[in-house]
Amino acid sequence: MNYGEVKRPGPASNADWSAYAAAYDLLSKHNPEYKALMQEFEDFLSGIETPGIIYDVGGGTGNYTEIAARLCPGSRICLVEPDTGMMQAARAKLAARKNVTYQNVGLESAEAPEKADLVISVHSLYAMPDPRQRLVDIRRMLRPGGLLFLVDLGRPMNVQDWRRYLFTTLKKEHGLIRTLEIFWQARQIAKQNQAIFKAQLNGTYWTHTPAEIASAVTAAGFEILDQRSVYRDYSDLLVCRAAP
Structure with a gap:
């Protein structure tokens, strides 16, 4: 499989994010x-100068926005999320x-009328149309020297x-009965993850090697400060800095 292949999403192939x-x-x-x-992000945020302006792009149900709002109560944070169901969950949270x-x-x-000090993007870029161009959009949102926390x-x-x-x-943690209850509650997650898997295989969603995403990030105008495989190597x- 060519992990660098990107096609524009088609509605029949997309996961149902709502x-x-x-x-x-x-x-x-x-x-x-x-x-x-989430702990990685909390540790990262605790180790940098408090950002004045933060954008969480593809912010989903707001888990990373919540961490940023809690640790940086003086920051101005904007959650950007296209899906109505995800946005409703985020607003409630x-x-x-x-x-x-x-x-x-x-x-x-x-819209980004003021340049950001930090942009967060966690498990969202791969599902966006033209992800390499979206990295360029993120670069434009950031001031020179601003930071990108990217997980894809x-x-x-x-x-x-x-x-x-x-x-x-x-x-191991909960026992068999509780585990089966959790799996039943999470059946929609399994269903949508299967849709994501199919969309990855047919090229609708972006798949990439670590080297390929590093190349895309660099081409968009970022300096890579740290890079690691996470989420069981999936x-x-x-962590990137916007070039001058």
């Missing part, structure tokens, strides 16, 4: 790898956060592999 939204936050409660990514605003649009339509799903989402991993992990984490 359906995903209803169960999405089970990941933050029960998937150790997802919780590890973040209702008490007065430093958060919202744009219910895709990144290509997002690069390898095909093997649902059976994840099911085995999560079943084994959760059974994803790439990059």
